[in-house]
Structure formats: structure tokens, C-alpha cells
Amino acid sequence: MTTNPAVDAGWADPPPRKGFFTDTSVCIGCKACEVACKEWNAVPDDGMNFLGSSYDNSGELGGSTWRHVKFIEQPPVDLGMPSTTLPGSEGTKTDFRWLMSSDVCKHCTHAACLDVCPTGALFRTEFGTVVVQEDVCNGCGYCVPACPFGVIDKRIGEGVKNEGLAQKCTLCYDRLQDGLTPACAKACPTESIQFGDLDELRERAAQRVDQLHGAGVPQARLYGEDPDDGVGGLGAFFLLLDEPEVYGLPPDPVVTTRDLPRMWKRAGLAAATLLAGAIAVFGAGS
Amino acid sequence: MVPPAHFTSYYGRPVLKAAPWTHDIPAYLFLGGLAAGSSLLAAGGDLTGRPVMRRTGRLAALTALTGSFVALVHDLGRPDRFYNMLRVAKPTSPMSVGTWVLSAYGPFAGVAAAGELPGFGWLRPLGRPAGLVAAAVAPAVASYTAVLLADTATPAWHEAHRELPFLFVGSAAAAAGGLQLALSPAAETGPAQRLAVAGAVLELAAEHRMEQSMGIAAETLHEGRAGQWMRTARALTTTGAVAGLGARRSRVLAILAGGALLAGSVCTRFGVFEAGQESARDPRFTVVPQRERLAARG
Ligand code: SF4
Numbered sequence: 001m002t003t004n005p006a007v008d009a010g011w012a013d014p015p016p017r018k019g020f021f022t023d024t025s026v027c028i029g030c031k032a033c034e035v036a037c038k039e040w041n042a043v044p045d046d047g048m049n050f051l052g053s054s055y056d057n058s059g060e061l062g063g064s065t066w067r068h069v070k071f072i073e074q075p076p077v078d079l080g081m082p083s084t085t086l087p088g089s090e091g092t093k094t095d096f097r098w099l100m101s102s103d104v105c106k107h108c109t110h111a112a113c114l115d116v117c118p119t120g121a122l123f124r125t126e127f128g129t130v131v132v133q134e135d136v137c138n139g140c141g142y143c144v145p146a147c148p149f150g151v152i153d154k155r156i157g158e159g160v161k162n163e164g165l166a167q168k169c170t171l172c173y174d175r176l177q178d179g180l181t182p183a184c185a186k187a188c189p190t191e192s193i194q195f196g197d198l199d200e201l202r203e204r205a206a207q208r209v210d211q212l213h214g215a216g217v218p219q220a221r222l223y224g225e226d227p228d229d230g231v232g233g234l235g236a237f238f239l240l241l242d243e244p245e246v247y248g249l250p251p252d253p254v255v256t257t258r259d260l261p262r263m264w265k266r267a268g269l270a271a272a273t274l275l276a277g278a279i280a281v282f283g284a285g286s
Numbered sequence: 287m288v289p290p291a292h293f294t295s296y297y298g299r300p301v302l303k304a305a306p307w308t309h310d311i312p313a314y315l316f317l318g319g320l321a322a323g324s325s326l327l328a329a330g331g332d333l334t335g336r337p338v339m340r341r342t343g344r345l346a347a348l349t350a351l352t353g354s355f356v357a358l359v360h361d362l363g364r365p366d367r368f369y370n371m372l373r374v375a376k377p378t379s380p381m382s383v384g385t386w387v388l389s390a391y392g393p394f395a396g397v398a399a400a401g402e403l404p405g406f407g408w409l410r411p412l413g414r415p416a417g418l419v420a421a422a423v424a425p426a427v428a429s430y431t432a433v434l435l436a437d438t439a440t441p442a443w444h445e446a447h448r449e450l451p452f453l454f455v456g457s458a459a460a461a462a463g464g465l466q467l468a469l470s471p472a473a474e475t476g477p478a479q480r481l482a483v484a485g486a487v488l489e490l491a492a493e494h495r496m497e498q499s500m501g502i503a504a505e506t507l508h509e510g511r512a513g514q515w516m517r518t519a520r521a522l523t524t525t526g527a528v529a530g531l532g533a534r535r536s537r538v539l540a541i542l543a544g545g546a547l548l549a550g551s552v553c554t555r556f557g558v559f560e561a562g563q564e565s566a567r568d569p570r571f572t573v574v575p576q577r578e579r580l581a582a583r584g
């Protein structure tokens with residue numbers, strides 16, 4: 001159906017592209033995914049923090065947080081929008097809405113982190129996912145500002161495993177190779193995190209949005225399912241109940257390397273200017 | 287376009303991650319530029335019979351290059367794995383391209399400089415060819431670092447991708463020209479003076495244009511620590527350029543010009559670096575332009 005990044009990366013005859021569909025409308029914020037990920041991948045502790053942001057105490061994705069459950073408490077606001085209660089239902093809108101969403105590396109079709117990695121530590125697996133080879137990464141940190149979602153980061157902490165190396169979700173590469181479901185999806189009790197073949201997940205997600213729209217939840221929308229967006233679509237995409245930025249996601253992410261040819265051209269022009277200038281200053285007298 | 291009256295974010299937290307880079311990186315940007323400009327002046331000095339300029343330029347290039355290499359390796363999470371940069375050559379990674387550009391430049395700049403040192407006289411015959419190769423690669427050394435920064439999601443770097451290479455080569459020319467003004471005799475520094483002043487003008491002009499074209503991320507160049515660096519950079523570079531005009535008539539002016547241009551170049555690199563970091567930390571610079579882009583697309 002859509003382009004398979006594993007094929008673009010040189011895998012001959014790869015298995016179907018794997019991914020996550022995270023349906024945030026059924027997330028209950030139990031953090032089973034965060035815990036399962038830590039356990040399976042032996043991701044070290046990154047602080048016992050009280051952040052004052054609802055039940056979110058892990059803060060952000062990073063070198064030692066590969067799944068991150070976000071909690072958004074929305075106070076009642078009457079925007080004069082159509083009601084979100086079922087037509088004809090007796091109940092009134094609750095005066096408060098709690099959005100929860102388990103965030104993760106998006107395993108972008110066009111992954112900036114992978115493009116800019118100078119060591120080849122980041123690579124595209126046969127499943128179309130993006131993984132760091134911890135024995136190759138030298139911690140240059142270039143992938144960190146390249147990611148348009150702020151996912152990958154260098155692991156910090158004195159003496160921790162892989163300190164100073166870039167780390168992020170591997171979509172449980174080891175489990176996938178053994179035909180297993182990633183730990184987070186396996187642990188999720190509500191099937192908010194769904195794992196499978198990306199093509200199939202996209203179909204399932206489209207049906208789920210229709211279902212929610214039919215049930216009177218007009219705010220339901222997919223994020224990252226479109227292969228024509230600025231990153232070529234996400235391998236891990238979402239169903240959201242509000243604008244992406246409410247969840248800390250960029251509304252229109254673009255892979256920075258899309259502009260790279262233009263950047264090299266400008267740099268070439270600047271280099272030529274410097275060379276011409278240096279020659280000219282010697283030609284112009286004493 | 288009218289910016290949206292408000293924007294939403296997740297507890298005001300950044301959408302992006304700022305580069306995990308220390309001040310090693312802006313120092314590296316400065317030193318790389320200084321090395322490149324110095325190699326160009328050294329080669330010119332060699333070909334036009336300006337021995338002090340040749341010598342100063344070659345030694346400055348090697349010193350700056352060594353410093354920039356140390357800074358670069360020091361910034362790695364695992365410095366002992368620096369050599370992993372040489373596993374691959376990836377045109378999509380400016381850091382990979384830069385590694386290979388520096389690998390092509392370094393040995394030649396090194397041989398040219400070594401020939402100037404006591405005890406390495408036997409290398410002197412290689413000085414000219416090596417110096418010329420170094421000079422040929424030098425413009426790439428000076429300009430690729432702009433792509434290194436711009437090829438990220440960091441708003442104030444990416445949005446500056448049109449002008450940043452010109453800003454950086456201008457800054458490199460000003461710094462290298464300034465150093466020659468301060469260290470070489472007036473009889474030899476005509477070309478250095480012209481390069482220094484032209485570089486300073488290019489640096490100032492490119493910075494001005496950049497601010498017009500980079501959208502709201504330009505705010506980061508005016509505020510906070512980045513703003514201080516940029517204001518200082520402008521003052522120093524302007525002073526250096528003006529003093530540079532009289533530098534061949536007065537030793538004092540020559541040293542003042544050289545010092546101001548070098549310091550101005552340092553400040554420019556730190557200012558651009560800090561502006562980018564700030565633009566990544568504030569979700570407004572990520573969300574608002576993307577919202578506008580979506581709105582424009584309809
Ligand atoms: S979300 Fe970021 S870290 Fe994950 S694949 Fe995309 S660019 Fe890389």
C-alpha cells in the first residue's frame with residue numbers, strides 16, 4: 001500500500017511494517033505501559049519526582065522514559081460548541097474532562113534522527129522501525145535536536161547503563177524478532193495501545209474515528225496516520241480527543257532533512273563566496 | 287499574518303528537545319571558522335610573497351583546528367568512540383559530511399603548519415602544495431557548520447538556514463583577517479584588512495537578513511542570554527570593522543581591530559547557539575509557526 005521504509009533502507013523482502021495505534025480515548029492512565037517498558041527493556045529509574053502536573057510524574061520522553069503517559073485536566077469551558085453528550089441522552093456534560101495519552105517514539109517514515117546520525121548507530125529495522133545500536137552510538141547528541149517530536153535523548157545519570165548514549169523506544173525489537181507483541185501493548189489493559197501491521201492498524205483506526213464521531217465525540221481525530229504529512233506518516237500514530245499541542249505534540253511536524261538539499265546549496269554558495277573573496281583580496285593591490 | 291492570540295501546550299513544556307551540547311559546540315564553530323579563514327590567508331600569503339602572513343596563518347589554522355577537534359570530541363557522550371564517526375559516510379548527516387571534510391582538511395593544514403616549526407624543516411617543501419589543498423577545502427570547513435545547526439528541528443536554527451552559511455563564512459573571514467591584522471606587520475596585511483572588513487560587513491548583513499526571514503524565532507536573538515551575545519557581537523564586529531580600516535596605519539588600531547573582530551566572531555557563534563537552544567525550550571516557537579502553516583494551507 002504505502003511505501004515501506006524497510007525496503008527503502010535496503011531490506012530485501014521485509015515482513016509487513018509494524019507499528020502502534022494508540023487510541024487515547026480508552027486510556028485510563030494506569031501507566032502499565034510505562035512499567036512494562038521499564039521492566040522489559042531494563043530502562044533505569046530517572047527520578048522519583050512530583051511534577052505538579054496531574055498524575056504525570058515522568059514529565060517527558062527521554063533517554064530513560066520510553067513510554068510516557070500524559071494527563072491533561074480540562075476545566076469546563078463553554079465555547080458554544082455542540083454538546084458532546086449523546087443526542088437524546090439525559091446526562092449532562094461532566095464539568096471536567098481528563099485526557100490521558102501514552103506517548104512513545106513515532107518510528108517516523110522519514111526519521112530525522114536516523115538521517116542525521118553520523119555513526120550509523122540509528123538504523124531502520126526490517127519491521128520499518130527505528131532503533132539505536134548502543135554499541136555503535138558515540139553520544140554525539142545530533143539526533144536529539146533533529147527529532148521533530150522531542151523523543152530521543154542522551155541517557156543521563158552517573159554510572160547508569162549506557163550513560164551518555166542516545167536512547168529511545170525500540171518498539172521492542174528483540175520481542176518482534178521472536179514474534180512477540182511489544183511489552184507496553186501486551187500490558188495495556190484497555191487496548192489503548194494496539195500493536196500490529198501498520199496497514200491494518202490504519203484501517204482499524206479509521207473505523208474507530210467513525211465510530212466515535214457517530215457516538216457524538218466530534219473531537220476525535222487521528223494524528224500521524226497520513227503518509228503524506230511532513231514526516232511521511234508515523235509508525236506509531238494516535239487517536240486524540242483534542243488538538244495535538246494540547247498533548248504536547250507538534251501540530252505540523254516536518255522532517256528537517258526535507259530541506260537539506262536547499263541547505264547544502266546555500267552552504268555551497270557561501271563557501272564559493274568566501275573562496276572568491278579570499279582570492280579577490282589578494283588581487284586588489286598591496 | 288496575525289499570530290494566534292494564544293497557543294496551547296502541555297504544561298508549558300517543550301515540544302522539542304534542545305541539543306544536549308555544551309559550550310564546546312559554539313567554541314568549535316568559532317575555531318573551525320578561524321582555522322578555515324587562516325588557511326585561506328596563509329595560502330594567499332604564500333603565493334604573493336608575504337612570509338609572515340603565511341606563517342601566522344598556517345600556525346593559527348593548526349592551533350584552531352586542534353582546539354576545535356578537542357572541543358568536538360570532548361562533547362561526545364563517549365569520547366573513546368569518536369572513531370565511530372568514520373564508520374560511514376552519510377550525505378544526509380551534516381555531522382558525517384563535516385567529519386569527512388575535516389578529515390580531508392586536517393592533515394594538509396597540519397603538514398603546512400608543521401613545516402613552519404623548528405625541527406620540521408624537512409616538511410617545508412610540502413608546505414605550498416599542502417597549504418593549497420587546505421585552502422581549497424577551507425571554505426567547506428567554514429560553511430558546513432551552518433548546515434550542521436540548520437538541519438535540526440530547532441526553530442531558530444532551521445528557520446535561519448538560508449542566511450546562516452553566509453553569517454558563518456563572514457564571521458570566519460572577519461576572525462581570520464582580524465588575527466592577521468593583530469599579528470602580522472602592516473606591510474603584509476593589505477589582503478587581511480580587506481578580508482576582515484568584508485567579512486565583518488557580510489556577517490552584519492547576513493544577520494540582519496536572517497532576522498527578517500526566520501519568523502517569530504528571530505525573537506530569541508534579542509532576548510535573554512542570546513540577545514546579550516548578539517548585541518555584544520554586533521558592537522564588537524562593527525568596532526572591529528571600523529578600526530580595521532585604519533589598522534595599517536596604527537599598530538594600536540590593528541590590535542584593537544583584531545581583538546574586536548575575534549571576540550565578535552566568538553559572540554556571534556555563542557549567540558546563534560543560545561538562540562537555538564532557547565527556541566527549542568519554548569513550545570511557542572514550535573507550535574505557533576506550525577499552526578500558521580496549517581492555517582495557510584487551509
Ligand atoms: S519520533 Fe523522533 S526519535 Fe522517533 S523515529 Fe521519529 S525522529 Fe526518530
Ligand code: SF4
Binds near residue numbers: 120
Ligand atoms: S547520539 Fe548516537 S544515535 Fe544519536 S546521532 Fe549521535 S551517534 Fe547517532
